Amino acid sequence: MGIPHFLVIPFPTQGHLNPSMQFSHALAKHGCNVTFISTEFNHKRVMMKAASSDQENLLGSKIKLASLPDGLDPEDERGDLQKLLLSIKKTMPSRLPKLIDEINALDDISKISCIVVTVNMGWALEIGSRLGIKGALLWPASATSLSLCDSIHSFIDGGVIDSEYGLPIKSQKIHLSPSMPLMDPKDLPWISLGRIFFEHLVQEMQTCKLAQWWLCNAVHELEPAAFSSSSRLSPIGGPMLASSDYNPTTFWEEDRTCLHWLDQQPSQSVIYVSFGSWSVLDPNQFTELALGLDLLDMPFLWVVKPGNEQYNAYPQEFKGTKGKIVGWAPQKKVLKHPAIACFISHCGWNSTLEGLYGGVPFLCLPIRNDQFVNKFFICEVWKVGLGLDKQENGVISGDEIKKKVELVRGSEDIKAMSLKCKEIVMENMEKEGGHYVRNLNNFIKWTKE
Structure with missing residues (x-):
């Protein structure tokens, strides 16, 4: 043949x-x-x-x-x-x-x-x-x-x-x-x-x-x-x-200016936020996420896909002065960048693998389908991240996001497990x-x- x-x-x-x-x-x-x-x-x-x-x-x-x-x-x-x-x-x-x-x-x-x-x-x-x-x-x-x-x-x-x-x-x-x-x-x-x-x-x-x-x-x-x-x-x-x-x-043009922006940030200082190509946040959740990023007062890189303006309405109080917002990012390169401190993710499988490959701790906000299985592995099996708890109205508050980012950044155990998983993935690639x-x-x- x-x-x-x-x-x-x-x-x-x-x-x-x-x-x-x-x-x-x-x-x-x-x-x-x-x-x-x-x-x-x-x-x-x-x-x-x-x-x-x-x-x-x-x-x-x-x-x-x-x-x-x-x-x-x-x-x-x-x-x-x-x-x-x-x-x-x-x-x-x-x-x-x-x-x-x-x-x-x-x-x-x-x-x-x-x-x-x-x-x-x-x-x-x-x-x-x-x-x-x-x-x-x-x-x-x-x-x-x-x-x-x-x-x-x-x-x-x-x-x-x-x-x-x-x-x-x-x-x-x-x-x-x-x-x-x-x-x-x-x-x-x-x-x-x-x-x-x-x-x-x-x-x-x-x-x-x-x-x-x-x-x-x-x-x-x-x-x-x-x-x-x-x-x-x-x-x-x-x-x-x-x-x-x-x-x-890939449906969207990558904004590679974010890589140059990351080069200007201190090591392990940036919160990366992306919910993949398909998931769309509820407008109330989008608002709380924006307010949570402001509360943290840390540099952040936030992927907000174009075309979802009816959902992605930034609240009036949102300053976002320490962040960079892009329509799409070269995610594999972003997650391997030394400036990234943690990844607020929907836990889609491609994002999960790329986060493991980058050795980055996760904060999990799954939305549907297999994302809940992936969150289970991230939090309970691999122990490389934390879940975000919802309020009674089903929305994760800005205060909760701030609290969990600080917890995950301060956890030496999560950092160690993230590096261990990175080594496993790298070894299999090489x-x-x-x-x-x-x-x-x-x-x-x-x-x-």
Whole structure:
């Protein structure tokens, strides 16, 4: 067989696109060809953002970009994930076989040998199976969240959750492993999804069993219980974090002036605040966060995405004189900067990994889905951060934010655990002969068989 050719089809949100592009870079570094599928809507955004010559120079000839329609009109709201998901499942499956034929027609030597999908795109595995093309799942969240989703039927049979919404039936906590703290079933990753999405997830986990490999953007030593629970899970987090930072599918232009600003700040003095690409704070919470940053009287770097002005109304009292506010930041570089003292985060998995990689203590403000599982690990398992407690109205006060920032900055134990986790992640990135690299090599070798 010729050079392996991977068709990478992520669900079109930033939390899926980023690891999928990292994975594509890791495959290209190993000499493989990759065709990366975006929706037509996102593809146009990519083409507007960067000149094709820049893309070619940075991606190299090993990664090509292609697109399929998502079925929505240009003016439709793609922040409605349920609407987006249902439209994709209705529109894309009939068009994928033709695209595969077109891609294969361009290269007789390197035809598509494997389809790699993230969760929600399992329908492509079914098409690949019918066409005799191998399939793999790239899980964009933690290995623990994958293990939990794969255990849904066990939780239903055990009377832990109901079968309609996946909501907890009992208030008692659950043990993921004898060596781990008890977890509140309210933190299970599907709790905030609703009935339609939960039903989809149950079906999706069955469909994903068509994938012969379940590849996890994770580090074995940080989640040993998840990997011991299933031999199907393969960690490849080291090679992915070590891959290129260039990602043409990022929706917002990075404001790199923040790196120069950080250079002017004292060591471990800056609070970094970011809630990822998808999460939007309630307006009352946004106000309290702004007031909390003022109360701290410390330098802060705050990522406030453009386009959410109806939520992001700064209170009149907000001074923000010691801070810098940007629309988007080169987060991996920011979190490794020596000026960063702590990270106020929504605990999305990409942000969690990058925070661990930077050795930065966390303050956790999870909003939905797997973010609650990640907070559990940050606070209870790895002990690299603290949670923020809500008031009766469900809002975290500015005083609470100030108090917890001071606590996390003053905790030598949290700092020590943060550095220990950083060492674990760094070691996995740098081990050329480590089993993470072997996993990737074995996966590539399998596609050639």
